[in-house]
Amino acid sequence: MTVSVQLTAQDTVEQALELAAGAGADGCAVLVDESASANLRWANNTLTTNGVMHSSQVTVIATVGAGEGTAAGVVSRTAVTDDALGDLVTAAIAAARASAPAEDARPLVEGGVAPGWDDEPGETSIQVYDAFAPALGEALRRASKQNRRLYGYAEHRLVTTYLGSSTGIRLRHEQPAGHVTVTAKSADLTRSAWVGSATRDFTDVDVTALDTELTRRLGWSQRQVEIPAGRYPTVLPPAAVADLATYLYWTMEARDAFEGRSVFASPEGGTRVGEQLTPHPVTLRSDPRYAGLECAPYAVAHASSAVSSVFDNGLTLTPTDWIRGGRLESLLQTRFSADLTGLAVTPWIDNYLLEVDGATGSVDDLVAGLGDGLLLTCLWYIRMVDPQTLLLTGLTRDGVYVVEGGEVTGVANNFRFNESPLDLLGRFTAAGATVPAFSREWGDEFPRTATPPLLVPDFNMSSVSQAS
């Protein structure tokens, strides 16, 4: 076996940049992603899978040519040792030379060495569950005794991204992400409840509190009521709002809108930026430094797409309003798409907050004010039906509660819905305060979201689902 040396992330960046310059690249950016994660999964009150994983990926973005004639080559490899780095850089440069000029070519972003650059990657291990696992074991034994079945998953992950460029940038970002989700079912499997939350380090996860909430919800389900399809006054808790709002955020591609291919396209041509989308004072915004939802404060792109450009790596991200006071303010941009659309450069940011100005109170307050209607737990299997209107379909899951006289009195069957989140932002009649919320459908991929609960007077339950 040849002895290869595993370089540090910083040495990988420096050596790759040197190799690229020596091999004739006109520009280069290097991304090193060091990832560590640990997870536990359980079902039917016992462990099913677990694991600790480490990975290390190096992405080299080489550019050749200048100005509008610049082409890029992008190659990513894991397990890159010192002797393999040269091949990786060569492959990226060869890819750039074989490519036509890139449509999104812009000068690489300039910068310097940021504080913390020399720090080692963040680490996690199975020991992050030293307190959690015994508490969970206790909860599983209690559930078995009380004829309840628990199913769930806990994950903790740290991804440290090092970005260096031939234009001087040296940036390091450490992204902690974790979540715990638990489903509880009655022994006969006819009743089901769910709770989920994001966490950055598991110190704030209280297993007993999660179990207590699940037990409360299964208790609500003692009385089962059959409710037919139809339009109902419905309270969407923050998790269900996040299920829909995340899709909305992902759909805000500027180029699609500009070309007439999205709900944000104007019938007169161009985008709907500047248009009032809803009469309500709704704000959808992203802020990389928002406390508790912190994410990378600069653009990171491992490949170019409609919403990212490898040339934009390192571009500083500032707090951005996508919707303010109900008016569409900005769309997801690269520097290229911003020029194309004639709008500001407002790149993708890895978190969002949906807020209704002046709204206060919780789900319980909305339920109390509801009279008769439904309270959802979360939504599932959400897919686009009609991009023209952003009509989405999907299902309710793990608890549609019946509200009578402002109190939960039982559980209904599940439903398939067909709704557009944009339409809902115009139709809701009451809202609560925005809180961190973990989307059932998208949270594992996109956990940094904060949303309010909403009351929609006529939520479209298109048909009954027998799932329980």
Next chain:
Amino acid sequence: MPAVDESFIALPRRELADAALQRAKDLGAEYAEFRLERVRSEWISLRDGVLQGAADFSDTGITLRVIHRGTWGFAAGVALTKDQAVRIAEEAVNVALVSRAINTEPVELADEPVYEDAVWVSSYEIDPLAVPVADKVELLTDYSRRLLDADGVDHVDARVASIVENKYYTNSEGTSTTQQRVRVGPSLEAFAVDGGRFDSMASCAPPAGRGWEYLTGTGWNWDDELARIPGWLTDKVAAPSVEAGTYDLVIDPTNLWLTIHESVGHATELDRALGYEANYAGTSFATIDKLGTLQYGSPVMHVTGDRTAEHGLSTVGYDDEGVAGQQWDLVKDGVLVGYQIDRRMAKLNEQVLGTSRSNGCAYADSPGHIPIQRMANVSLQPAADGPSTEELISRVGNGIYIVGDRSWSIDMQRYNFQFTGQRFFKITDGRLDGQLRDVAYQSTTTEFWGSLEAVGGPDTYLLAGALNCGKAQPGQVAAVSHGCPSALFRAVRILNTTQEGGK
């Protein structure tokens, strides 16, 4: 026939495996299995005939899974060194120790014959990663231009994914396998934008367990389809909106494969039926107590699972637990008769299943992930002397012929589903009568398959599928094929999606 890539063979797979397996044994593990895996992939996208992005990934790593005092432990790392191999063995045992607090069922595995030094390579002609990116971009530019140059097409998206997966697997029982699987997934979609409205028409070419030859005409007629997409799109934009109601449907295999995937494929995964996915992907109405009795559909419904079909995306020589690829029945004469399982589930449920052997459905999507039960190629069998698609259409008075997949959604127990498609042709008195817009079909699994009146003959059969089936926590992606003929369903609920949106 292609061989396993030499650069994979050159990796020190046996030395690393020996180091890891020995360390696990020394630490008291009663069973251990090692994988060295390399997944290379390339993703190219064009917009309006211009390259938007090309990215080339290679993911290499080693994993060890142990059973230690009856509890699973798993660890994965990237460095291909003996030290790292020893370290993941220690980590895997440590994970098992920490996990004992929440484990109540000692893990045992079903027996499987030992396969020593087995080698398997999937069926393809041209390694897609050996074709220069510039050649690929040139071909996709040509395909895009053919669409863009036609009347009524305003924009075109074109993409292709090329994947070569290498796995070396060995376990403490003595099995060792080295495999190479190749797959490609092309997509082309033409858009029309007209007076504030837009719509699109995509190619129906499914992803396939084939090489680059698939992009140039082997297994798919690109010239014909690209020539017809603009006309189909123009007709769709001008088509009347469907009247919601109940219709007889003839469903083309380009659409039906996805309905099979969701309503039969996932529903007959035993881990779902047992509740392992209750917190994420969901469970199944087809629970194990109904095996052999559940009337899944009409008597003409015969669905098989296999990991052996040529060009199938789920096809392997051996699965990620060292089990050889097989074919078996899932639904026969309309009745549930089988499941997709792995070695632990086979052992745990051998009494009910009537067999103590796994049918080989364990799969891990990357060197960083644990193997779990993933979908076999789940296929609806055609009728030996069955009718053509035209004959099926001729049996319908007032109905819709549905081609191509688009939107899909099904509930957590696989009852209620809703699908749309690429194009919908009205059927009037047994003949196609122009396109319809805004169509979705919505049904419940057993009701829908119960309304299956006839399946087409072998000439209507197509092996379609997906590259991106998601499951498990942490999330894993798997590629899977579904073969099916055209089929006739009676009295299915059709929605008008514009009305659903309240417009």
